[in-house]
Amino acid sequence: MKLFLILTFLLIFSFLFHLFTPSYLNNNKWPADNIDHYSKSLSEHYRYHTEFSVFKKRIVFTHTLQWLQKLTGVNVFKLYFPLQFFYLFVGGIVLIQFSKSLGLGFKIIALNLIGYFFTLSNLFHHFVPMYTYDELSQYPFALLALWAIYMEKYNVLGFLAVCMALLARESFFILFPFLCIFMFFSHGIKNIYMWKKIVIFFVIPTILYFFYLKIYQFKDVDDRILHFQRNLSSSRVFFTCLFGFMMNMCIPLLLIYINLKRNLIVSFKERLWYYAFLGTTILNGLIVMFTTQAWESRLFVIPLYMFWPFMGLLIGRFFTHLKTINAFQFPTIRQLIFALVVSVISYFSYYHYDSTFRIGYSIYFAIYMFIFSQIIIIYLNSKKFQVLSKSPI
DSSP, X not given: OHHHHHHHHHHXXXXXXXXXXXXXXXXXXXXXXXXXXXXXXXXXXXXXXXXXXXXXXXXXXXXXXXXXXXXXXXXXXXXXXXXXXXXXXXXXXXXXXXXXXXXXXXXXXXXXXXXXXXXXXHHTTTSTTTOOSSHHHHHHHHHHHHHHHHTTOOSHHHHHHHHHHHHHOGGGGGGHHXXXXXXXXXXXXXXXXHHHHHIIXXXXXXXHHHHHHHHTTOOOOOOHHHHXXXXXXXXXXXXXXXXXXXXXXXXXXHHHHHHHHTTOOOOHHHHHHHHHHHHHHHHHHHHHHHHSOTTSGGGGGTTHHHHGGGHHHHHHHHHHHHXXXXXXXXXXXXXXXXXXXXXXXXXXXXXXXXXXXHHHHHHHHHHHHHHHHHHHHXXXXXXXXXXXXXXXX
């Protein structure tokens, strides 16, 4: 019940954050122009996803929206935001259940929810240049599919979750290679049972998806190589892409590095999961840079599907370790000043880049890099303690 209340509170915060800032909800302005403000921002967005094949094939959100319109008679633009927040909420419920199945406690799961809602692409999910549309509808299915794979619940529900995640957005394919490797190494390549499950969970959904594209004659007419040229076309665009990656991945990568470096992860299966996450991060980064408009920072979020259920565990394990060896030290004044300098530089570095809410992104980047710096400082301080504790008296 407490976790449900925290989830509800975070959802309300997300809604209010969008309501009182220049988001799509306010036609990218605050205050809004008129009572029908958000229909202006969303009409083109909606048209792209109903007319152009590259977007039209992602049917889950659009079809749900159209079904609700027929059911209620309410305009799609008035249903748009309630449905988006509904999918965000359901994704949070699945995350809670996934976390509980790992045996995590209340505080750790609460950290997972905070990480989920305060991820860049979820906190700013309807701000320029995030351009969110299908992503939130993918979360429940993606997390449900990953839950089934990690807990080895290879059932019909898991299979359907994989299929629905692909129909919501084909980017779920990016997780396939390293999820297969995870399954191979966690059970052995010679395990016939595992081969069958890989066929059922990955091969069959892939075949069905391509049949789906063939039957409905969806064609990706986007010239993807032009995106790579555009991403490197100027320092302005390149650094927007770089900052987008940093604001999504720096803290997750650091937490995993620390836990692996300190040998805090006992479970072989969990360790494999993190290696699969790292591999997916590299693969996704390359795909985003080479084939997409990488300044749309939400595109870097895909590997985080694998990270959210374990975020609180990684944080809690590290600080418990420091407490156990009596190595936790608060940063010194000099170290705090250093972190503040990094934070200020981060703020002004992002402030020059495109956004209708650039001050919001800049503050987020500044806070993010401050936290990142603090984790590094605490980690380095604990290393000094270990060296001193081992030195002869």
